[in-house]
Amino acid sequence: MSIDLKNLTIKKAHEALTRGDFTAVQLAGSYLKNIEEKNPSLNAYLEVFDDVLSQAEKADKRIKEGRAALLTGIPMAIKDNIMIEGRKVSAASKILENYTAAYDATVIRKLKEAGAVFLGRTNMDEFAMGSSTENSAFGVTKNPHDTSRVAGGSSGGGAAAVAADMALAALGSDTGGSIRQPASFCGVVGLKPTYGAVSRYGLIALGSSLDCIGPLAKTVEDARIIFDCIKGKDEFDGTSVDFTKELSAIPDTISFTATKNFLGAVDLKDLREQTLESYSKACDTLSAAGFHYKTAEFQGPTAFDYSLPAYYIIMPAEASANLARFDGVKYGLYKGGEALLDDYGKTRAFGFGEEVRRRILVGAYVLSHGYYDAYYNKAQKIRTLIKETFNNLFKEADVVIWPTTPTAAWKIGEKKDPVSVYLSDIFTVSANIAGIPAISVPFGEVEVNGKRLPLGVQLMASYGRENILFEVAAKLLKF
Ligand code: GLN
Numbered sequence: 189m190s191i192d193l194k195n196l197t198i199k200k201a202h203e204a205l206t207r208g209d210f211t212a213v214q215l216a217g218s219y220l221k222n223i224e225e226k227n228p229s230l231n232a233y234l235e236v237f238d239d240v241l242s243q244a245e246k247a248d249k250r251i252k253e254g255r256a257a258l259l260t261g262i263p264m265a266i267k268d269n270i271m272i273e274g275r276k277v278s279a280a281s282k283i284l285e286n287y288t289a290a291y292d293a294t295v296i297r298k299l300k301e302a303g304a305v306f307l308g309r310t311n312m313d314e315f316a317m318g319s320s321t322e323n324s325a326f327g328v329t330k331n332p333h334d335t336s337r338v339a340g341g342s343s344g345g346g347a348a349a350v351a352a353d354m355a356l357a358a359l360g361s362d363t364g365g366s367i368r369q370p371a372s373f374c375g376v377v378g379l380k381p382t383y384g385a386v387s388r389y390g391l392i393a394l395g396s397s398l399d400c401i402g403p404l405a406k407t408v409e410d411a412r413i414i415f416d417c418i419k420g421k422d423e424f425d426g427t428s429v430d431f432t433k434e435l436s437a438i439p440d441t442i443s444f445t446a447t448k449n450f451l452g453a454v455d456l457k458d459l460r461e462q463t464l465e466s467y468s469k470a471c472d473t474l475s476a477a478g479f480h481y482k483t484a485e486f487q488g489p490t491a492f493d494y495s496l497p498a499y500y501i502i503m504p505a506e507a508s509a510n511l512a513r514f515d516g517v518k519y520g521l522y523k524g525g526e527a528l529l530d531d532y533g534k535t536r537a538f539g540f541g542e543e544v545r546r547r548i549l550v551g552a553y554v555l556s557h558g559y560y561d562a563y564y565n566k567a568q569k570i571r572t573l574i575k576e577t578f579n580n581l582f583k584e585a586d587v588v589i590w591p592t593t594p595t596a597a598w599k600i601g602e603k604k605d606p607v608s609v610y611l612s613d614i615f616t617v618s619a620n621i622a623g624i625p626a627i628s629v630p631f632g633e634v635e636v637n638g639k640r641l642p643l644g645v646q647l648m649a650s651y652g653r654e655n656i657l658f659e660v661a662a663k664l665l666k667f
Pocket of ligand 1 (some may be wrong): 315319366367485503
């Protein structure tokens with residue numbers, strides 16, 4: 189039986205499964221076949237699970253009994269930093285290569301309860317540090333639209349899997365853009381929820397005050413279905429909040445704002461013009477759809493001009509603390525030395541890749557006694573200013589619209605200098621710093637050497653207002 193995976197959405201699959209057009213086993217089988225064909229060249233999955241069909245059989249039983257939830261039997265890919273009990277979870281690092289998760293992340297527990305089928309774990313930048321999966325210890329993920337290019341990162345494997353019909357949807361994590369940026373590079377939808385809207389329990393931590401788990405999907409509606417399943421307060425994550433309780437109403441008139449001089453902070457080369465062109469077309473499309481448009485103009489520099497430097501201080505500071513636990517004693521790889529300190533040194537030097545070591549060093553430095561005020565403290569002050577700047581914008585408009593990325597996907601190996609990769613995060617980090625929800629929607633494309641590369645547009649709303657994002661974002665997608 190052949191299922192048209194290309195045009196399939198979660199909603200359509202759910203309807204077809206409950207109508208009996210095909211079974212969950214047949215659906216999972218179609219994805220497994222695609223994975224078998226495409227994964228050797230794309231490297232989106234690090235592991236395809238051996239129990240996919242038996243998970244699907246359970247889903248079929250549930251569907252037959254008339255107990256199907258929206259996600260029952262839906263084949264999903266899971267980023268390799270989200271724990272599934274009894275499965276390997278490596279954060280694409282050698283230090284955790286053979287580590288097996290001891291419990292389910294809360295999001296996994298919720299998806300299991302809904303009857304979703306997990307196809308496998310997807311590639312990422314090591315410990316989610318990067319924007320291209322080039323920092324994975326297990327090879328780069330290639331972009332399905334042009335295999336000489338990156339799929340984005342750090343959730344590049346999940347984005348590529350959805351774009352290449354190797355999964356109907358995926359879970360990623362986003363600390364500074366890791367869901368939205370690969371979504372944009374691969375032409376899919378990516379949602380970074382409000383900080384705390386989704387439990388972080390069972391996510392391998394990068395920057396704990398920034399990390400969010402969220403969906404990668406083909407439509408805004410699909411992203412919403414997954415978000416609705418995984419969100420909610422969780423007793424295992426003290427920072428989780430039930431935002432949706434108080435803030436559910438959508439205003440009668442939704443307005444959006446484009447901040448005019450947000451590009452000041454970065455030197456945009458290459459595809460800047462196409463990015464700007466598709467960005468202004470997105471603004472026009474929303475105006476035509478009836479949303480009220482305003483332009484925010486700032487006099488002089490804004491706090492957003494400092495988002496990137498602030499992010500690249502706060503995130504490594506938190507990462508260096510979080511990664512201290514990987515010492516060869518409690519988790520994963522162990523390389524023995526002469527004495528305990530030597531064990532730590534050997535294990536970490538061998539187990540961590542270059543970018544991870546760089547960030548641990550930067551993080552330890554900005555937190556060190558002599559430099560704390562000059563870096564970490566200052567970055568925290570900027571964080572407050574960024575939140576205030578957003579708060580002021582949201583007094584004027586419900587949604588702020590920016591591009592997701594300055595350019596389309598770059599060539600594998602093209603960016604040698606880490607700072608040039610950091611610069612590509614210019615539009616995504618602010619939402620994490622402020623904790624607000626943001627969604628990337630495919631909009632427009634650019635042709636490079638005969639290949640059509642997708643571009644993305646990003647919408648942001650204030651705390652807990654995902655509902656507004658879904659409402660507006662849906663107007664940017666044709667289906
Ligand atoms: N690219 C950013 C970084 O390297 C964001 C990563 C992420 O969101 N996990 O830190």
